[in-house]
Amino acid sequence: MNHLEVTKLRYERDDFSVSLSLSLEKGRTGVLLGPSGCGKTTLLRCIAGLETQDGGSISIEGKKIDALPPERRNLGFIFQDLALFDHLTGRQNIAFGMKLRGFPADEAEDRIKALACTLKIQGLLDRRPFAMSGGERQRLAFARAVAPKPELLLMDEPLSSLDAPLRRELRAYLRSSLRAEGVTALHVTHDVEEALELGDALFIMKDGRIVASGTPEEVWDNPPDAWCVGFLGLGALLPPGLVRDSAQSAPTMRAGAGKDELLYVPRGCAALCSLEESGSGRGTYANFRGEIADLLFLGDHRRALVRPHGTAGAGADLLAIDVNAALPIAKGESVGIRINLERCRLLPAGDHAGSAGL
Amino acid sequence: MQSGGRKLLLATRLTALAIILLPLGAFFFSAFAANPASAGEAKPMGSGLAAALFSSQTAAAVRFSLSQAAASTLFAVIIGLPGAYFVATYNFAGRKPFLSLAAVPFCLPPILVILAFILYYGKNGWFSRALAAAGLGGGGGGFLYSFWGLVTVHAFYNFPIIIQNVGSVWAKLPKSREEAARTLGAGRFRAFAVGSLPQLLPSLLQSASLVFLFCFFSFTIVLVFGGLSGSTLEVGIYRAIRFTGDRQRALALAAVQTAIALMAAASFEGFGRRGAAVSKGFGAVAPRRRPKRAAKTAIAAYELLVIVFFLGPLFALAAEAFTVRDSMAGAARFGFGTFARLLGPGAPLVKALLNSLSLSGLAAILATLFGAALSAAEHYARSGRRSTWIALLSLAISPALVAAGLSALLGSGGRAVIVLGQLSIAWPFVARSMEASFGALERRKNEAARTLGAAPVHAFLLADLPIVAPSLAGAAAFAFSMTMGDANIPLLLGGGRFETLPLLLYRLTSSYRFSEACAVGIVLSIATSAAFFFKEGTNESS
Numbered sequence A: 001m002n003h004l005e006v007t008k009l010r011y012e013r014d015d016f017s018v019s020l021s022l023s024l025e026k027g028r029t030g031v032l033l034g035p036s037g038c039g040k041t042t043l044l045r046c047i048a049g050l051e052t053q054d055g056g057s058i059s060i061e062g063k064k065i066d067a068l069p070p071e072r073r074n075l076g077f078i079f080q081d082l083a084l085f086d087h088l089t090g091r092q093n094i095a096f097g098m099k100l101r102g103f104p105a106d107e108a109e110d111r112i113k114a115l116a117c118t119l120k121i122q123g124l125l126d127r128r129p130f131a132m133s134g135g136e137r138q139r140l141a142f143a144r145a146v147a148p149k150p151e152l153l154l155m156d157e158p159l160s161s162l163d164a165p166l167r168r169e170l171r172a173y174l175r176s177s178l179r180a181e182g183v184t185a186l187h188v189t190h191d192v193e194e195a196l197e198l199g200d201a202l203f204i205m206k207d208g209r210i211v212a213s214g215t216p217e218e219v220w221d222n223p224p225d226a227w228c229v230g231f232l233g234l235g236a237l238l239p240p241g242l243v244r245d246s247a248q249s250a251p252t253m254r255a256g257a258g259k260d261e262l263l264y265v266p267r268g269c270a271a272l273c274s275l276e277e278s279g280s281g282r283g284t285y286a287n288f289r290g291e292i293a294d295l296l297f298l299g300d301h302r303r304a305l306v307r308p309h310g311t312a313g314a315g316a317d318l319l320a321i322d323v324n325a326a327l328p329i330a331k332g333e334s335v336g337i338r339i340n341l342e343r344c345r346l347l348p349a350g351d352h353a354g355s356a357g358l
Numbered sequence B: 001m002q003s004g005g006r007k008l009l010l011a012t013r014l015t016a017l018a019i020i021l022l023p024l025g026a027f028f029f030s031a032f033a034a035n036p037a038s039a040g041e042a043k044p045m046g047s048g049l050a051a052a053l054f055s056s057q058t059a060a061a062v063r064f065s066l067s068q069a070a071a072s073t074l075f076a077v078i079i080g081l082p083g084a085y086f087v088a089t090y091n092f093a094g095r096k097p098f099l100s101l102a103a104v105p106f107c108l109p110p111i112l113v114i115l116a117f118i119l120y121y122g123k124n125g126w127f128s129r130a131l132a133a134a135g136l137g138g139g140g141g142g143f144l145y146s147f148w149g150l151v152t153v154h155a156f157y158n159f160p161i162i163i164q165n166v167g168s169v170w171a172k173l174p175k176s177r178e179e180a181a182r183t184l185g186a187g188r189f190r191a192f193a194v195g196s197l198p199q200l201l202p203s204l205l206q207s208a209s210l211v212f213l214f215c216f217f218s219f220t221i222v223l224v225f226g227g228l229s230g231s232t233l234e235v236g237i238y239r240a241i242r243f244t245g246d247r248q249r250a251l252a253l254a255a256v257q258t259a260i261a262l263m264a265a266a267s268f269e270g271f272g273r274r275g276a277a278v279s280k281g282f283g284a285v286a287p288r289r290r291p292k293r294a295a296k297t298a299i300a301a302y303e304l305l306v307i308v309f310f311l312g313p314l315f316a317l318a319a320e321a322f323t324v325r326d327s328m329a330g331a332a333r334f335g336f337g338t339f340a341r342l343l344g345p346g347a348p349l350v351k352a353l354l355n356s357l358s359l360s361g362l363a364a365i366l367a368t369l370f371g372a373a374l375s376a377a378e379h380y381a382r383s384g385r386r387s388t389w390i391a392l393l394s395l396a397i398s399p400a401l402v403a404a405g406l407s408a409l410l411g412s413g414g415r416a417v418i419v420l421g422q423l424s425i426a427w428p429f430v431a432r433s434m435e436a437s438f439g440a441l442e443r444r445k446n447e448a449a450r451t452l453g454a455a456p457v458h459a460f461l462l463a464d465l466p467i468v469a470p471s472l473a474g475a476a477a478f479a480f481s482m483t484m485g486d487a488n489i490p491l492l493l494g495g496g497r498f499e500t501l502p503l504l505l506y507r508l509t510s511s512y513r514f515s516e517a518c519a520v521g522i523v524l525s526i527a528t529s530a531a532f533f534f535k536e537g538t539n540e541s542s
Helices: A040-048 A090-100 A105-119 A134-146 A164-181 A192-198 A216-221 A226-232 B002-033 B047-053 B056-089 B095-107 B110-121 B126-133 B141-145 B147-172 B176-183 B188-217 B220-225 B233-244 B247-279 B293-321 B337-343 B348-380 B388-396 B399-410 B415-439 B443-451 B456-485 B488-493 B501-510 B514-538
Strands: A004-013 A016-024 A029-033 A055-060 A075-078 A152-156 A185-189 A201-206 A209-214 A235-238 A261-266 A270-273 A285-297 A301-308 A319-324 A334-340 A345-348 B323-325 B332-334
Touching (some): A029 A192, A040 A152, A040 A185, A090 A134, A164 A192, A201 A216, A226 A345, A270 A301, A270 A319, B002 B348, B002 B415, B056 B233, B095 B147, B110 B126, B110 B147, B110 B293, B147 B247, B147 B293, B176 B188, B188 B247, B293 B514, B337 B348, B348 B415, B348 B456, B348 B514, B415 B456, B443 B456, B488 B501
Parallel strands (some): A029 A201, A075 A152
Antiparallel strands (some): A285 A334
8 A cells, every 4th residue: 555645636727727736656756856936845735734625536545535634644844945943943843843732741852852963953943933044944844844753754855045065964864853753754855856855756747648657767768748858857759750760670660650759869878979870870870961060078088968960940949968077079160970779769749849959 | 237326325325314314404493482480480491391291191191192093003003914814815806906006105195095985984964864764773973083993094094005015915925934834743823833834923023113103103183083082192282382372282292292203213223124034935826716615704794894894984985075966955967067166267276276286286296306315325335234214214203293383393384394394294205116116127227338348327217217117107106195175284384374185185175065175075085096006007016
């Protein structure tokens, strides 16, 4: 039995709707990943009882919780703005939920000490939230939410307001604390890196629906459509016609690849080759020509953004090809491109509009 | 601009201090020079002052002032708070009118409200008659002249302030803390108490201290309704000056009053700063919900309560103005007869209107110019230290004392002294509100204009004036409403020579010519609110 089971949840307001099902095993961290406005937060708020769904059901450990008010669902929620009680000290903030859930005073105190120790906020317990730094407030919010041992922890982009280095540091904290607490958690973010680092299971959301789910590896290997490839930055999308002529024997290049499909080229599947080699594709390789649209210096290597010939203005991505820093190429130069088609796939184009190809 | 600003700042600050201190000094002097006790050798100078300061009468006046102001504030908060919640949370029919009620205290002079309450709650009032008709006691006429009557009138006057000020903060209050408390196991009320109340409290306390200050200084209403139950400090000062001639006693009462008022003003400022700090993190106004059944019922009940108990008097006033009776006990009918009488021989209404416009209009213009100049000087001189304290000091001093001081200084009965008297009560309000809008100006825009070649004055006209203009219009409208509605200064300083609209209203009310008084009231309220609504039109958000 799954720990969290959301079945046919339906939520409709004006021109916005959410309709989905998902499940999560005990002790795992699920990450809801999607662009702004796709309904991630709404889903979290429905699970917490802060919004009322129009249909479907939510259960935890097989018990339906739909009819319960938020305070009786025994969930933890970390809000985007953290929502700490500024008039209470750090200790009082952490104790708040335990007190209401009837923890004995000494047990609560032990737990506060243990959490403070794990999260390294021992010195902050008698301070009030407004006198703490962003990272400290974030850890306090985590401690407050997990202190009453919730059956499910819901996190609504709690790291989004922090700057990049601090976010990386706190991600590591969050990851180890979630493991240490053994808590089942559902985390909302629009940051792909964050999703990969924290998630045991990914749920990719778009327009109120879940368009892909599974372990990060599964989602990476099997993006359902072109939109997903673009959103997750998995690779480039090219018109199928580009490689058909040079690689007709490739298994992915089945006859009749239509207009509504794009060729998904995962990162690392393309390489530069000499101009002479281009057009001589064999087996699972497709070779063709392109032009270096931009060249990025990335320290130990360079990244060439290559536009295949004949794709200008066609909505195709640029191919990102990492090359040795010493390779003598320049912006605007014509080059040969070789793609290994074994990992490439044709995907429904959907509303993909082309991207920088990173 | 900075050095020019400094000079202007110095000049305006000195003028402000002169406006405050000269009448005060003159009163001081007159109190000791005119008092035989201090002239003689037997008693040391100021002994009358000391005796008055520690007399039981002073203690009683302090007690009454504080208790009536506290009770009025509490009452206003109790009535205003549900309204604040409703307007912040729900979309409902009547929401906009509720918000515009906030104009009431600024548009309707006390003398008008008194008249309306007498007509409604008085012995023969509409409400009392309705009660009697329903067989519920013999009318509540006496109630109005008790402590609770006074408190009710004050609450009526001030609850819209609570609705608007607290409501606007409530609307922006992030719900996440309350929701966090819910997810941690708190029920609705507990979640509100922990999640929202602490953030709402500063603005609530700030509005409450403002209401407290208004009620604490309330003069006309206490003079009329508080008569039997007690006297506030301000009324005591007025009586000591006017009837007993005991100026040292007046001075003692005024000193106590100023001390208390400064404390209330300081807490107003403190809560204001705290509130601003708390609300800094607030986001946009949350979308309002459509009320469900229970909320709908509660809102309807609340609206009914406000209409019956608080708007009833205003309806009664309007109705009375257009009622014509053929004889004292004759049948009443609709007509403009009352207005016709006031415009007839001698035309007292026209005369009073012209007097009001020429005296109060001029005072309002001067107060606006001076108050705006002070806050502008402060902004451009980057003084850092605000002139707030001068304005606050001015607000904390008894108007009766200032009037008596001005009269000692310039004599009474002249136009100039009335204008000066009204100027001195209105400019601090202008300065306070303009200080806020100058404070909100982005210096960068002015600096950008300067780097593009604009001279200081030109930069002000191009970059800053368009931004502060709406609030300047608002402050001017407020000053106009305030001086137009003011009965005290012309009464104390006019020497009976100038009958303004409020004085005409007062005279008609005291001779029981209620219909005519109501007609004057209509004209007065149009004059005081026209400016206010003009301002609302220019800038919705201010």
